[in-house]
Amino acid sequence: MAPRPSWWRYLLKRALRIWPPLLVVVMITAFVIGPLVTVVSQAEYWHDHRTWGYVVNNAGLYTLQHKLPGVFAENPYPFSANGSIWTLPMETTGYLIVLAAGVLGALGRFRLALFPLLAAFLVLDGFGQARVGDNGDFGGFLSVPLAPLVAYMVPFVLGMIFFVHRESLPFKPRVALALLVLYLVVNFLPPVEPAARYVLPLAAGYGAVTWAHHWPRRLGGYDEWVYGSYGLYIWGMPLQQLVVLAGVRDPWLLMALAVPLSYVAGLLSWRLVEKPTQQLRRYLRPPAGSRPPAGPSTVGVGRIPQQRFRFSGDLRDNGVR
Helix, strand or coil: CCCCCCHHHHHHHHHHHHHHHHHHHHHHHHHHHHHHHCCCCHHHHHHCHHHHHHHHHHHCCCCCCCCCCCCCCCCCCCCCCCHHHHHHHHHHHHHHHHHHHHHCCCCCCCHHHHHHHHHHHHHHHHHHCCECCECCCCCEECCEEHHHHHHHHHHHHHHHHHHHCCCCCCCCHHHHHHHHHHHHHHHCCHHHHHHHHHHHHHHHHHHHHHHHHCCCHHHCCCHHHCCCHHHHHHHHHHHHHHHHHCCCCCHHHHHHHHHHHHHHHHHHHHHHHHHHHHHHHHHHCCCCCCCCCCCHHHCECCECCCCCCCCCCCHHHHCCC
16 A cells, blocks of 8 residues: 655755755855955844844745845845845745645645635636735735735646646646737736736746656756756846845846856855755655555645655655756
């Protein structure tokens, strides 16, 4: 008999994936970059509770702290040492939704329940009206703005639907292209522009999965060179801030310098932090001789069969962000 899905294994795998590289970047930002670039004295910097709180609060995810004493204070964007991490609480919330869906059977026998869940988030997103640079109308919980959180959950739940119905959904390039054209038309026509917020998650999500399905085989085998995507993401802004601090103001030059630097940081994060900590997952394996459920009707949290479709709420267990 196949073992029961394990909620605690799932949570520990998520923690091993998210926290180690996050802790490394916030500690280096607070304890190495901060003292080197702060405009306050060293004594003031090290005695300020925000210096130590930066690590503790950001490790809590839902209690993010963006500022360090005097760090990047004279940059054009002094409001955050690492603004990129603002999405990590939302991502964590998505994984908790996957956990709840798995426990309640919405990833297996009751998978149709994901559609009303998606509908609920779509309705809430319509009321929240979060946009780039605008946190919408819902206020916040701790450090998390709720309207952007709801907007984030729309493509996340849509991805869950794509996964559990992967055997019956056709992922065709023509359809992906048609959805892209539909989004562009809707987005640039004022009378129907409000609908763009609903078309975008479908067009982008379906397009990404279709692209993965039709990825040329000859380009396979280079996974090690893309596994650094999470590290690239969380290191991108501190490195951009450092480049700007060095005097770069032209956005194109900033991009030309920051992208390769961030890519190298992402690769180092993968090889020195993420890959070693991912190896700890071997201690979370089911007992020897047990096998995961065989088909999508028994999909459960922590043991989602990958088969030919490596896309799920637990995708990053494969090293992909």
